[in-house]
Amino acid sequence: MSDETTAGVHFPADDQGKRSTTTTTKGVLADSVRAVDPALAERIDGAREWRTDYVDLVHDVTAASARSTEAARRIAADGLASMRRRMVLVDDAGSEVPLDEAHAGMPTGAAPFGTESVRGTAEPVTELRVPVGGRELAGEELRGQLGAWVDAGLVEPSFAEAVGEVIDHPEWLALPGHRALLVGAGAEMGPLETLLSWGADVLAIDLPRSRAWRYKKGLASRGAGTLTFPVDAAGDSGADVVHQPGQVLEWVRRVRGDEPLAVGMHAYADSGVHVRVSAAMDLLMGELTDDDSRTALAWLATPTDAFVVPPEVVEESRRRWAARGFALKGVQAPARALGRGRLFAPAYRDARAGESGIADVLVPQQGPNYAVSKRLQRWRGVAAEGAGQTVSFNVAPATWTRSVTKNPVLGAAYGGAHHFGVEVFRPETVRPLMAALLVRDLVRETPQRAHPEELFSEAAAHGGLWRVGYEPKTALGVAAVAGLPGSLRRRLRG
Secondary structure, eight states, X not given: OOGGGSSEEEOOOOTTSXXXXXXXXXXXXXXXXXXXXXXXXXXXXXXXXXXXXXXXXXXHHHHHHTTOHHHXXXXXXXXXXXXXXXXXXXXXXXXXXXXXXXXXXOOOSOOXXXXXXXXXXXXXXXXXXXXXXXXXXXXXXXHHHHHHHHHTTSSOHHHHHHHHHHHHOXXXXXXXXXXXXXXXXXXXXXXXXXXXXXXXXXXXXXOOOHHHHHHHHHHHHHSSSEEEEEEOTTSOBXXXXXXXXXXXXXXXXXXXXXXXXXXXXXXXXXXXXXXXXXHHHHHHHHHHHHHOTTOEEEEEEOSSSEEEEOHHHHHHHHHHHHTOOXXXXXXXXXXXXXXXXXXXXBSOTTOOTTSOEEEEOOOGGGOHHHHHHHHHHHHHHHHHHHTTOOEEEXXXXXXOOHHHHTSHHHHHHHHHGGGGTOOOBOHHHHHHXXXXXXXXXXXXXXOOOSXXXXXXXXXXXXXXXXXXXXXXXXXXXXXXXXXHHHHHHHHHHX
């Protein structure tokens, strides 16, 4: 079969055999709000320029979710149901069924995976250590850095409190009582290296690329934990959750053991493949949860999305807008006039005093497939936590990852972001911090929230994007111009 009809999770085919990402992603987003806001659903259905229109529409879906607990949960449930009706599972013969009529364990005729493990040779790291600015911080020094980030508006106070809990409880680091299942285990922002250094027991799923697996095995050998992974009949390590969902599920069920799993979704792909990965993971997470209700689910949220933020964040942003210096206001005023209000716009213009707002940080260059993929993940998080399941879903700051540096626009914008009060973090700093939040989320009781969207605003590390005075996307172009020389130097060095 061609790549369009290989076995696995796909977009549905139309009468001409075309698998349209736009038709499906528009339909899923519209269906998510159809019962809560029919007019918004109609606007989504009628969007003509989907690659640009989606930005405002995703913002409006977030606003609809903010209205009430019932609205948030209905949007999540209906969005997931729509994805399950629309996305399909193709078998080896080329037949396809909607995901809501299938299950990940459908027979594929392929041989089951074998299993290999690598045990670490080092002593486990027994305290939280975070590299910052060329130094490794721990204990009171790390608390001081957390406080400095809070004061600078780069992380929420609840983030510093959560990381502080892990500093106080180093016994959590090795994930006692849990096994981690990391899908997309080699992700640059993922917790693989950190968890192995802490002595955790990790099951890993990632694409079968030999060089990447040699690196992961090296991490495991140098670490203190155990890395267990699937191996195919040819001896190649790894698996593809999109094209081999049944084999992956069968392997996990065979090796998971008696301890509850913490299933982390860290896989990323370009364009519509990211939607397929998210759909395949949703299928896998559902099956594993049905197997054991103690299964925990974990994601990292991108900061470049639309989020419901608490009133104190809105107030701080407005204070920063008002506190701009006279010279800065003088430069920005004509720019705003020339840009017809599209440059240097104040954040949270629609929020009323004392109320929550929508942090609008969607980046158009990332595209609608990326935005809808992240919605699928967020909807599953809301639905799972609403059902009493343990969920870890934390906003990570803008970070100098390879996916950023290879995008010239994002790379330049990140390079100039500091001019607008936004800090872009190094991956080696972010990884242990987000892993610390994961272990903390696994040991605490399921939180009682005033609103489901607090799943994303609590313990957020947004790098300043929520608290700056500007609506970030209205300063993105200027930040890109300011950061362009540095971006060019980095690309030349690379």
